[in-house]
Amino acid sequence: MEPHWDDMKIFLAVAREESLSGAGRVLKLDPATVGRRIARLEAAMRAPLFAKSPQGYALSAAGERLLAHAEAAEQAMRAATEALAGPSESLAGQIRIGAPDGCANYLLPQVCARIAADNPDLDIQIVALPRVVNLSRREADMAISVSPPTAGQLLVQKISDYHLHLVASRRYLRDNPPLETLDDLRGRRMIGYIPDMIFDSELDYLSDLGIRRVPLASNSVPVQLKLVMQGAGLCVAHDFSLPFHRPLRKVLPDQVNLTRSFYLVRHQGDQRSERLNRFADALCEGLREEVARLEAMT
Numbered sequence: 001m002e003p004h005w006d007d008m009k010i011f012l013a014v015a016r017e018e019s020l021s022g023a024g025r026v027l028k029l030d031p032a033t034v035g036r037r038i039a040r041l042e043a044a045m046r047a048p049l050f051a052k053s054p055q056g057y058a059l060s061a062a063g064e065r066l067l068a069h070a071e072a073a074e075q076a077m078r079a080a081t082e083a084l085a086g087p088s089e090s091l092a093g094q095i096r097i098g099a100p101d102g103c104a105n106y107l108l109p110q111v112c113a114r115i116a117a118d119n120p121d122l123d124i125q126i127v128a129l130p131r132v133v134n135l136s137r138r139e140a141d142m143a144i145s146v147s148p149p150t151a152g153q154l155l156v157q158k159i160s161d162y163h164l165h166l167v168a169s170r171r172y173l174r175d176n177p178p179l180e181t182l183d184d185l186r187g188r189r190m191i192g193y194i195p196d197m198i199f200d201s202e203l204d205y206l207s208d209l210g211i212r213r214v215p216l217a218s219n220s221v222p223v224q225l226k227l228v229m230q231g232a233g234l235c236v237a238h239d240f241s242l243p244f245h246r247p248l249r250k251v252l253p254d255q256v257n258l259t260r261s262f263y264l265v266r267h268q269g270d271q272r273s274e275r276l277n278r279f280a281d282a283l284c285e286g287l288r289e290e291v292a293r294l295e296a297m298t
Contacts, residue, residue, distance in 0.1 A: 075269035098140035104128030111286035189233030
């Protein structure tokens, strides 16, 4: 019995969601149907593809081997669909972008709004996550990261550098002793990421300053900046976020001046997709321009 491509799609969904119910939600099928189709595929392959447990469905050794081929087939089907559709001046369909909190809140809305205006048949979805987006599970078609991944079959492209400074509200600066040197930071209330939820060492800004205690913390950049707006303390902020928070002022800018970078990460096989290539080019160009525009305002 030969495997069906539809069964391979179900296999991919179960592999990514690690459960029949999760795959069913993605595919809009009931879990029992998903289970029957997986059993049919296993019979066709003459091998168990998943190890089933109360915790979910984990790929077996045979399933791991099949995964790469199934993903290649998925990418080939997408490329074939695009080829048959023919070239088009505008983009269409759905594209999902995963991005860290700061980028998703302060850069992507403007950039994606402009791309959407030029491509009325395109649906853009922004997934703002305080962690690394899992492309292998197809949480997104592409992701923006703050450090280049070194594992997996991925395309990695540097987008732009960006800058960060220590900031405080005008109220805080008015009501507290002046800050003239790094030593003046001792005893000041710092605001930052929740230490055990920092998903990338590039985000551990306060450690770079030798600060170990974070009395007020959030995994959300806008929440951190709203705390600073309340005069609750100081935090390290992206320069591109400051035009959205006018009462904030840079503190010790010559002594606290950090540079980080954004990278675009994609599935390696997607380089054959003209649609995704065109979108990636527009996204990177838009982000570079938006970072430069907002930083120039500070």
